[in-house]
Amino acid sequence: MDYLQYLRLDKMPHIWCDGCGHGIILKSILRTIDKLGWDKNDIAMVSGIGCSGRTPGYVDFNTLHTTHGRALAFATGLKIAKPKLHVIVVSGDGDAAAIGGNHFIHAARRNIDITMIIYNNYIYGMTGGQVSPTTPSGKKASTAPYGNPDMAFDISRLAQAAGAAYVARSTVYHVGRTDKYIEQALKKTGFSVVEILTPCPTSYGRQNKEGTAVDMMMYQKSNSVSIERAKKMSEEELEGKIITGVFVDKEQECYLSRYNEIVKRAQSIK
Amino acid sequence: MVMKKFPKITINEQWCKSCEICVEFCPKKVFDMGRFYPVVARPEDCIDCKLCEKLCPDFAITVTSPKET
Numbered sequence: 229m230d231y232l233q234y235l236r237l238d239k240m241p242h243i244w245c246d247g248c249g250h251g252i253i254l255k256s257i258l259r260t261i262d263k264l265g266w267d268k269n270d271i272a273m274v275s276g277i278g279c280s281g282r283t284p285g286y287v288d289f290n291t292l293h294t295t296h297g298r299a300l301a302f303a304t305g306l307k308i309a310k311p312k313l314h315v316i317v318v319s320g321d322g323d324a325a326a327i328g329g330n331h332f333i334h335a336a337r338r339n340i341d342i343t344m345i346i347y348n349n350y351i352y353g354m355t356g357g358q359v360s361p362t363t364p365s366g367k368k369a370s371t372a373p374y375g376n377p378d379m380a381f382d383i384s385r386l387a388q389a390a391g392a393a394y395v396a397r398s399t400v401y402h403v404g405r406t407d408k409y410i411e412q413a414l415k416k417t418g419f420s421v422v423e424i425l426t427p428c429p430t431s432y433g434r435q436n437k438e439g440t441a442v443d444m445m446m447y448q449k450s451n452s453v454s455i456e457r458a459k460k461m462s463e464e465e466l467e468g469k470i471i472t473g474v475f476v477d478k479e480q481e482c483y484l485s486r487y488n489e490i491v492k493r494a495q496s497i498k
Numbered sequence: 499m500v501m502k503k504f505p506k507i508t509i510n511e512q513w514c515k516s517c518e519i520c521v522e523f524c525p526k527k528v529f530d531m532g533r534f535y536p537v538v539a540r541p542e543d544c545i546d547c548k549l550c551e552k553l554c555p556d557f558a559i560t561v562t563s564p565k566e567t
Contacts, residue, residue: 251555
């Protein structure tokens with residue numbers, strides 16, 4: 229397929245660092261959209277702030293670059309105003325779980341028909357490598373130079389608990405599986421979340437001495453465990469492992485249909 | 499004898515950031531690292547899996563299958 233047909237070529241090459249996985253995820257999204265055969269004008273891509281927030285700037289869809297963490301709030305309004313649009317929210321781990329944490333859990337609770345793709349690189353890359361809610365405990369960041377004392381958020385489990393209709397996690401190394409999960413999420417009616425782990429060699433890798441992008445992707449390869457296999461493993465065995473796979477895939481009533489019912493009921497009252 | 503056709507790999511050096519992901523993850527080790535950019539050293543070994551194209555974060559690699567040309 230030709231990726232360039234979906235890109236704004238005057239904005240390329242992109243600003244992401246060498247070895248940053250964000251480009252790989254963007255390619256996965258474009259490949260899936262190409263496979264589904266959706267028209268460019270029927271897609272809206274919304275983002276917040278951060279490295280991930282640059283994504284809509286490079287793609288030739290209807291795009292919206294919003295305030296930090298509030299991408300889901302803008303996307304909710306967009307979806308209600310134009311229900312025919314396929315709304316895709318791209319968000320980083322800091323954007324989704326810290327600043328936009330409340331929007332995230334409430335969008336999941338509301339089950340509005342939005343696909344959210346979370347680029348989890350464990351750190352705030354753009355602003356200089358500050359600690360994020362998903363930075364693993366003990367890992368270094370520029371605001372935690374002696375190691376992060378906090379426990380890390382598990383975004384997929386959070387989305388699962390908040391009631392999302394589809395939740396899956398993959399890594400940029402497992403590119404085939406990432407494509408499959410994004411396709412399932414885009415097809416799903418309801419709030420669907422795909423969390424993709426991506427290497428940040430510049431901020432996270434450098435501060436934690438994890439090597440180059442290739443080393444970080446090799447780490448993803450050797451430390452990933454599928455959710456089916458993880459169920460048979462003990463907690464000690466799972467320590468430090470990345471659990472990938474589909475966490476939730478269920479049918480539940482979408483917000484838009486409930487909202488339309490209320491509109492009808494309200495209009496029938498004279 | 500029919501000449502075996504192999505895929506055409508092009509690298510956009512304007513966009514490449516030399517992360518070496520293609521060099522490392524190609525299952526047939528088609529690429530070598532040049533001074534600044536990867537070089538398609540063994541194009542005849544390419545099996546057209548397009549993994550390099552999928553994993554290139556910078557949209558710099560294009561693989562054209564012999565069927566497509």
